[in-house]
Amino acid sequence: MARILVVDDEIGIRELLSEILYDEGHTVELAENASQARAARLRYRPDLVLLDIWMPDTDGVSLLKEWGSQGLLDMPVIMMSGHATVDTAVEATRIGAMDFLEKPITLQKLLKTVQTGLMRPHAKQVLASAQATATNGAARAPAAATPARPGAPAPAATAVAAAPIPAVQEAQNQGSHLGSISLDQPLRDARDEFERVYFEYHLGRENHSMTRVSEKTGLERTHLYRKLRQLGIDSSRKRNS
Structure with a gap:
């Protein structure tokens, strides 16, 4: 990407x-x-x-x-x-x-x-440089911790660094699912499902105000309307019965 x-x-x-x-x-x-x-x-x-x-x-x-x-x-x-x-x-x-x-x-x-x-x-050099910066930053983080004395328990920072990423752990626990999204399907299908959940969340939170949803998601309104139609999401404001 x-x-x-x-x-x-x-x-x-x-x-x-x-x-x-x-x-x-x-x-x-x-x-x-x-x-x-x-x-x-x-x-x-x-x-x-x-x-x-x-x-x-x-x-x-x-x-x-x-x-x-x-x-x-x-x-x-x-x-x-x-x-x-x-x-x-x-x-x-x-x-x-x-x-x-x-x-x-x-x-x-x-x-x-x-x-x-x-x-x-x-x-490729720009991409490699960005990746190296991120990797080196992550590698330096544990080294900054105070060295443990011989026989002392492992520092908390080390334990945190070794812990699985929460989203990955959740997917493993749910059998290749992240919430309602199956991780066994092609990337494009999984991305569409995520986007559907993402936009429905913001539409509900902003009471279907397209102006506020546009600001929150960072999409121009025309692009936002087109994306919602593509995902099959009803963008009209819901009326209370």
């Missing part, structure tokens, strides 16, 4: 790409212009960026050039456009773009290009 930033001023394209990449297991951040893309690039540290060329404030090629001059092109950038010329695509590649996707983008082309981008050396 990778962190992918999608930058496009058309909401329909942002949401479509987000759904496709999310279904592939990636985490997706959306930006509708260069200003949002700059902030997301610093905050989100994406493993790959899908960047539209024609945007209202700053065009994608200029933003790409800006990132390059600031030493911020440490992730693959794939340019997108439905109107760019060959010269524009060549210029973007020369500046530092990994590839170019012409709109409308086909599913197969998108997934293949993204997969290729994530396999590039600098993308």
Whole structure:
């Protein structure tokens, strides 16, 4: 799973790409212009960026050039456009773009290009670095504890570190089930079941206020409505009889 930033001023394209990449297991951040893309690039540290060329404030090629001059092109950038010329695509590649996707983008082309981008050396280095940081952080935690005297009982921190993760222990106790979700089914089916429980929980908690549910879940309302329809969840406010 990778962190992918999608930058496009058309909401329909942002949401479509987000759904496709999310279904592939990636985490997706959306930006509708260069200003949002700059902030997301610093905050989100994406493993790959899908960047539209024609945007209202700053065009994608200029933003790409800006990132390059600031030493911020440490992730693959794939340019997108439905109107760019060959010269524009060549210029973007020369500046530092990994590839170019012409709109409308086909599913197969998108997934293949993204997969290729994530396999590039600098993308793998970013992922490996993040994984190493997490692993080293976990490995250092027990070492920080005060060494035990010979013959003394094991420190509590060691016992906690050795304990199974509660969710894993619960699944083992329930025979490959986590609550009502079977862990023996394909990942996509299990994820759909989890999302159904997740969104039904927030809908109930927020009394079916789509504005509050959108804020809680971090999804744009249009994307939220589409996700609820996809999961077969009734988003209408329940009325008391």
